[in-house]
Amino acid sequence: MTAPARISHQVIKVLYEVLGWYQQNRGAGRAAVVLNYYSVWRSLHVLTVNISDEAWDDICGLAKSVGVDLSGGKENQREENKWLFLFAVETYLHLFIRSVALSKLGSAPQSLQDMWQKVNSARNIFAPSVFEWVFEAYSDQTLDPNVKGDFMQSIDLMLQVIYNLNISALTVDVFRELYQSILPKSMRRSLGEFYTSEDLVDEVLNSAGFDASAVAKLYERWKEAAGGVDKPLVLDPACGSGTFLIRAVKRLFEGLRGAYGKCPPDVASFVEETVVGIDINPFAVEMAKLNVFLAVSEEMDKCGMKYLPRSIRIYWADSLSLIEESLNVLGGKTTNIKVPVLAQEPGGGSGVRIPILPGVSTDELVNVVYNTVRSGKSFEDVRRGLEVKAGANAVKRVEKELRDLFDALSKIEKEGNARVAELIKNATIVVSLLGKCDCVFGNPPWVRIHRVAQNIVKMLRENYAYYGKGSVYDPKFKKTKTPFKELHDYSVAFVERGLQFLREGGVLGYVITSKVLKAMYAGRMREDIVSNYKVLKLVDYSLYPVPLFQDAVNYPLIIAVKKEKPEDTHVVEVTVYNTVGDSKTFKLSQNELPLDQNDRKSPWVLAPPKVVKALRKVNMAALRLGDVYEVVMGVMTSADEIYVGKLTGCSSGLARLALGNGQEVDVEVDLLHPFVRGKGVDPFSYEFDEYIVFTHDTASFKPLWDVDQERVLEHLGLLSWNVRAVGGVLAYTVETTCGSVDQRVKSLVNLGFTVNLVSPCTVYKCYEITRGGVSTLRVNLESASPQECRVYVEGLRIPGRPYATKHFLTHLGRLVKRDDYRSNMPPWVIFRVSPNKFRDYRIAWQEIAKHFEACVLPVWIKTSICGIERNVLMVPSKTVYFVVEPDLKKALKLLLYLNSGVVRSLLKLSAWTVRGGHYRHLSACVGHLPIPHALLKCGAWKIVEKVLTQHSNENLDLNATAKELLSRYGNKLEDELKQILDIADEEYEAIVEYGEWLNELGEARIEKEKAEAEEEEQPEETS
Secondary structure, eight states: OOHHHHHHHHHHHHHHHHHHHHHHHHHTTTTHHHHHHHHHHHHHHHHHEEEOHHHHHHHHHHHTTTOOOOOSSSSSHHHHHHHHHHHHHHHHHHHHHHHHHHHTTTTTOHHHHHHHHHTTTTTTTOOOOOGGHHHHHHTTTTTTTHHHHHHHHHHHHHHHHTSOOOOOOOOOHHHEEEEHHHHHHHHHHHTTTOBOOOOHHHHHHHHHTTHHHHHHHHHHHHTTTSSOOOOOEEEETTTTTTTHHHHHHHHHHHHHHHHSSSSTTTTHHHHHHHHEEEOHHHHHHHHHHHHHHHHEEEEEEEHTTOOOOSSEEESSSOOEEEEEEEEOOOOEEEEEEEEEGGGGGGTTGGGGEEBBBBBOHHHHHHHHHHHHHHTTOHHHHHHHHHHHHOOOOHHHHTTTHHHHHHHHHHHHHHHOHHHHHHHHHHHHHHHTTTEEEEEEOOOOOOOGGGGGOHHHHHHHHHHHHHTTTTTTTTOOOOOOOOOOOOBBHHEEEEEEHHHEEEEEEEEEEEEEEGGGGHHHHHHHHHHHHHHSSSSEEEETTTOOOOOOOBBBBOOEEEEEEEEEEEOOOOEEEEEETTTTTTTEEEEEEEGGGGGGGTTSSOBOOSHHHHHHHHHHHHHHTTTEEHHHSOEOOOBBBSSSSHHHHEEEEEEEEEEEEEEESEEEEEEEEGGGGEEOOGGGGTTTTEOOOOEEOBOTTTTOOOOEEEEHHHHHHHHHTTTSEEEEEEETEEEEOOOOOOOHHHHHGGGGGGGOOOOEEESSSSSSSEEEEEEEEEEEEEEEEEETTTTEEEEEEOOOOOOTHHHHOOOOOOOHHHHHHTTTOTSSOOOOBBOOOOOOGGSSEEEEEESESSOOEEEESSSSEEETTTTTEEEEEEEEEETTEEEEOOOOHHHHHHHHHHTSSEEEEEEEETTTEEGGGGGEOOHHHHHEEEEOOOTTOOSSSSHHHHHTTTTOOTTTOHHHHHHHHHHHHHHHHHHHHHHHHOOOOOOOOHHHHHHHHHHTHHHHHHHHHHHHHHHHSSSSOOO
């Protein structure tokens, strides 16, 4: 290990030890302040960085390498220790970044005390940060002397090393290399440091027209607006470590050098005033500031001028912050500042009310009040000071709101939560940028909304139209239900806010998740953009074979939008990449983007005009599949590792299953049924190698449940209360007295049960409930509070299946924690089981596959399991979707149609793309598939009916029959299909060829190259 690495490890370790000391001594000195810094950081980190289990393993590995053991203690303490350690790591990086920046400024600190003074004297560069808890610890006289000594010595040593480095030659690229040498790739991934490649950033800027000409125009306007409010702005509202800002800085310099032949003398001022960044992650803000600082210095060197930036406009703030103005009863104006990330704090959902005073900006007002609070002065000092600035009458009209603000900031200061005040102040900066920006660029966070705190979600839905009521696209199928409307992605809010930041004529350029093209949740976004903005360019990288973000899997889309009403004739430049990295670029009318021309919320179709034209003709001649059939999903256990396994042995009516969790278990043979996963579905065939313990009746499909046990639980009123598991026992929490529950237990005798007290009993009451001399349940009552009773239920069973019962009771805790589980269900219930999924002819397909391929999945098959031959259910997994058709002829024709090349390609126009060139064939996607009228009415493909007359329909294998039809009449069937779709040969071919180009050329190339290689390896013939 190198000396710098040893020092960095030592600093991280001592920072963690200091934090641990404060955790153990919460009432000492500055503990409350330090831990509040930590609390704010953690709440923001949960929102802004997605730390996987693998990443946590990396973090624990780093901890071990620095001499910190995170594995001890109870589970909640281990979890807390991991977060504390991560906070220590980011604090170390923060110290490193700031010391480098100070060194570049020619003010390198040699000790922590020196650093504190120099940071405070350069607040134009260094805003207050959650990582400044180290200064609180430095000044804390109560901190354990030994801990503090190690803390001071280690940090001072690190600062001395940086002090002696040659920082003068440091550039952005050198800093990035230096930073990356400190943290390994796995650790950077753990911190969410996914760097957008510069090539991708440049493509975004190019798509938005941010070229030399645009730069020159911004500069001319900047000069004209000197001292005014109409100065140009270039904003990244989720700047991360500053990759977009760095490229924007470079383009501004390059553009002016190109336009004027040299750098104008005021170029630095122009860049510093024009480039703005915002991010909610405090660590990212520090990174971005230093990167932009270095970029400006580097570009000024190229101009032949030595220069260090005077200010960097990068703010620690929430770009989604809102301010609402209102009047109070006295006629005074106030603004209510809402910061979404603070909505997760207690009481933060309602916002912070700020009075409006003439001649006093909101930012200045918050500063005045907060500085008064920090200096220990009273509200009267605030009032007198503001009366001088705004007048006594103006202050009197908002005095109540002003006092409320003073009290709120006093509480923040008392709790040591100064960073919350910083977010509130910076919210005013965010709102001041609305409608003012010429360019908004960036890579906003891609976070599924289920990972975001519910009070934040509530605030977003109340204040952002793209999230609000009616924002989701509803295809309104007549038969197919679409209850699972996909969870919103956080990036959608950033699209809406990005458009709000733009001035009229401004341009937004983002790289975001390509799912917004198709997902139901993005309906309002698509509708608004296609109706009210000019889409300049769309670049779909979702099938691209190489990840475009360092260390991250993604499906990116570049979108460039101009804030200008589109004409009917406006066309969009579209580029689509396929799975081998080839691209097609074409012009498409903006009005042609929506799949459904009558609903602008519908998914966008990115395909060449001739393909889109053919698609429109097909849709005109057909019905939507979702209007004819209900597309349904297979069953869902939400715990396959408990239900599904491979058969490994048999004995005495029992089957042994090797489960996915590595466990082997014996269960009754009659509960086993073949389990088909999506990967087992192929065109005209299916396969399985696993069995499911099917805990439902195969006639009614209701879950197996002992009738007497269900009656007891229902009579006691337990089936509507929250339930958890304690070992193999269910524990219900009932909001009533145990005396009341006791009376219900005793009244079971009226239903024919025998109720016996059990002794000894360590809780309120213990009962054994029997019927006909057979034990039904044991019920124990424990008083949790005067008005709350905890009811423990033992002895649950699956009727007649003791081995399966034992197995499921072993996993009771896992079973009742499943998202779809409700207390009125037996714990072993399987979800999405209903009779309509087990009837007639099921035409099924994989949810996720490279191509849409279908087969008929029989409901029953006759097979032998453990030597017992019987009819068993074919149970489809949740990764299998299907429709049910009762008519034999229609089922066969539908099967042939769904396996046609044109259907395969049509579905690629509306389905989500996922990893490796695969598509998700969900109900909403397949529901849009056009089904020809003639096919449904059996007015086409008469040859199919003719062939059917040659077979006995009893136990007819439709999969084999379909394959036979294709082999004998494939061309004829295809020609007739073109007729009933009402499209010409060239239109049919356009659809099919585009679908093949998207993700099948790679396979063709692989096969071709393999064949060529085998040909080259053939020995030459000898004469």
